[in-house]
Amino acid sequence: xxxxxxxxxxxxxxAVAAHQVEGAYDTGGKGLSVxxxxxxxxxxxxxxxxxxxxxxxxxxxxxxxxxxHRYPEDVxxxxxxxxKSFRTSIAWSRIFPQGDELEPNEEGLAFYDRLFDECHxxxxxxxxxxxxxxxxxxxxxxxxxxxxRKTIEFFxxxxxxxxxxxxxxxxxxxxxxxxxxxxxxxxxxxxFTNSGIQAQPxxxxxxxxxxxxxxxxxxxxxxxxxxxxxxxxxxxxxxVAFSPVYPASDKPRDVFKAQRAMQARFWFSDVQVEGQYPxxxxxxxxxxxxxxxxxxxxxxxxxxxxxxxxxFSYYMSFATQASDHEDDQFSYNEATDLVxxxxxxxxxxxxxxxxxxxxxxxxxxxxxxxxxxxxVENGIGAIDELTxxxxxxxxxxxxxxxxxxxxxxxxxxxxGVDVMGYTPWSAIDIVSASTGQLSKRYGFIYVxxxxxxxxxxxxxxxxxxxxxxxxxxxxxxxxxxxxGDADDQPD
Ligand code: BG6
Numbered sequence: 380x381x382x383x384x385x386x387x388x389x390x391x392x393x394a395v396a397a398h399q400v401e402g403a404y405d406t407g408g409k410g411l412s413v414x415x416x417x418x419x420x421x422x423x424x425x426x427x428x429x430x431x432x433x434x435x436x437x438x439x440x441x442x443x444x445x446x447x448h449r450y451p452e453d454v455x456x457x458x459x460x461x462x463k464s465f466r467t468s469i470a471w472s473r474i475f476p477q478g479d480e481l482e483p484n485e486e487g488l489a490f491y492d493r494l495f496d497e498c499h500x501x502x503x504x505x506x507x508x509x510x511x512x513x514x515x516x517x518x519x520x521x522x523x524x525x526x527x528r529k530t531i532e533f534f535x536x537x538x539x540x541x542x543x544x545x546x547x548x549x550x551x552x553x554x555x556x557x558x559x560x561x562x563x564x565x566x567x568x569x570x571f572t573n574s575g576i577q578a579q580p581x582x583x584x585x586x587x588x589x590x591x592x593x594x595x596x597x598x599x600x601x602x603x604x605x606x607x608x609x610x611x612x613x614x615x616x617x618x619v620a621f622s623p624v625y626p627a628s629d630k631p632r633d634v635f636k637a638q639r640a641m642q643a644r645f646w647f648s649d650v651q652v653e654g655q656y657p658x659x660x661x662x663x664x665x666x667x668x669x670x671x672x673x674x675x676x677x678x679x680x681x682x683x684x685x686x687x688x689x690x691f692s693y694y695m696s697f698a699t700q701a702s703d704h705e706d707d708q709f710s711y712n713e714a715t716d717l718v719x720x721x722x723x724x725x726x727x728x729x730x731x732x733x734x735x736x737x738x739x740x741x742x743x744x745x746x747x748x749x750x751x752x753x754x755v756e757n758g759i760g761a762i763d764e765l766t767x768x769x770x771x772x773x774x775x776x777x778x779x780x781x782x783x784x785x786x787x788x789x790x791x792x793x794x795g796v797d798v799m800g801y802t803p804w805s806a807i808d809i810v811s812a813s814t815g816q817l818s819k820r821y822g823f824i825y826v827x828x829x830x831x832x833x834x835x836x837x838x839x840x841x842x843x844x845x846x847x848x849x850x851x852x853x854x855x856x857x858x859x860x861x862x863g864d865a866d867d868q869p870d
Contacts (some may be wrong), residue, residue: 384792385855390504390800392464392825393457394481394756396511396556398440399809401470403447407486410476412513413524413575414440419815419830422728426815428571431516437832439815444808444826445836450494452838453807456824458501460844461851464542465503465800466755467494467554468511470773471537478533479783481523483540491541494661495548499745504691505549506802508618511556512572524575526592527674531598537603539609546610553690553755554599557620559647564588565714568813578860584714585712586669595648597677600684614687616753617651621691621740625698627718629834632701636709636716643711648689652748654682669835684708689748692756693783696720696736725739728819730758734782741790741798751797757783760819761812763841771825771841780843780856803847807838823847 385391398414405411418428421437429436446453457465471478473487495698497506514524519640542552564584573757574591578584599617606613624640626633651656664671666742698720701709714852719725723733737757744752759779763771780803790796808822817828823844828834849857 382459382786386798388463388793388853389798389854390464390506390682390802391851391855392462392466392503392506392800392802392803393460393590393804393806394466394506394802395446395805395807395809396508396513396812397468397473398443398511398513398806399468399805400444400446400467402441403446404438407490408476408484409470409472409487411516411687412470412518413516413571414513416516417571417815419756420844422814422819423818424490424814425566425568426813428567428577431450431520439810439817439830439832440744441831443810444828446807446818447490449498449799449836449838451497451504454494454497454501454503456838456840456844457806460527460823460848462501462503462806463851464496464506464551464800465499465803465806466506466508467716468508468513469541470855471510472513472515472536474540475515475533475537477524478530478537480516481536483537483544487489488540492548504551505538505550505551506753507545507549508542508556509553509555510534511578514575514726519591521855525594526574526576526707528589528594530803531601532592532624534598535601538603540612542606542609544831546613550612550614551753552606554602554615554686555595555786557692557749558592558595558599558617559846561588561592561714562644562711572812586667586671589664589669590671592647593671593673596647597680599651599686600654600680603684603686604680613842616688616689616690617646617648617793618755619690621693621744622695622697623695623736623739623743624717624718627698627700627720630701632705633699636699636701636705636711639709640697640711640713640716644713648744648748650681651686652689652750654685656681665832666708667710686750688751688753689744690753690755691740691744692804693737693740693754694759694804695730695743695758696723696733696739697731707819716802726759728814730760732759734779734786738786738790738794740796741787743794745790745794751799753799754801756804758800758821760821762818762824763820767826769839771839773841773843774842776841777846780847783849783856784855796825819838829845
């Protein structure tokens, strides 16, 4: 047995997002969200975004895994695993179906009351993301999503409503999920899910992204201020996708390119943690002649609404190299500037598996931000096979999580990094965000549902369920349980 030390009160748990599990997309007064107009795709394709819900199309998030109706059974299973925390999000369009109403939808609010009460029944601490890839679709069609400054107002109204309602039920909040995904602004999926934007032909998508992201960091800073005024005990965090970008070689040009890539990926958290734009980016806006709407009042709010902790997802690392014709800015375009790292393996979906990158990530953020860090996503999407006797032997998932937890333990014990908790992706099988597949499975709990929507929705414990149960029961001291020990439950 390898002994690893984690702090007392460490928030072991698991994560999901509302649109990826709840289903019930038009129940309880819920309005359409951006997730409701995205079709399913294959392993390496993009989901299509349709103009509203179209007859004859299949939208996997409409039913997802029916968590909306089955949450008591699922939370009970989370409790059986020993979860101390459960990260989910609030579907914005359950609370404000169109997004621009003045009053929230009581049925939507009541659903999350029931869910959070169910968590507390088992002493599971909810960790709640305000916007996890699902703004109300009406805000897209009427206002252009976060193209519009008005959307800041809609978001903060939503934030105020849920902060007020759940002030005694939720302590840990995150504002925007993976706000920095849209660094990949040429990818239709990321601009749409992060910001409700579809770039138009001929438009400079990079400039569009910077404007929308500015409104989002301002909206986040206002939400932090509102939240702290409602309950000073709230812990409100930012959330970034942390894929470190390594230089592909030790050529100084490659090293600088990688540094620029890191700056481009993490200015979001720089602003949310430090309350101001980094100097390189202010210069960059000028060099690129971006005509952005950034007011003095915005800059004052960024300073006043800095976050209490930094949450992040970690799945993989990236690598980049400089081309022969870089501009003076070494402008980073994530759609074209990444290269394969030959030193790490890849998942079936081409994600570069790099456990040591998690230690790198934790150290990098610790040095830069001096805030508690929360690993709010980490996991591997894989094809699972359900045997005739309803078992899933997912040793590959155990291996992945084992190696990442071991690196996290090194960061805590050897490097002194302050890590609050770990909520791997995902608590239960979900609809994949990027592909819409069910078969890209992440959960500790298998859900009998297929890519075409067939299946009984029955839940089954995977081998990783028992393994993770043991990890939590020993506070991370025992990472070594093998599949054969699965019957040997911890006391
Ligand atoms: C993160 C998201 O990008 O990674 C999740 O926050 C998502 O919503 C997860 O599901 C895994 O990505 P994917 O595309 O494989 O579902």
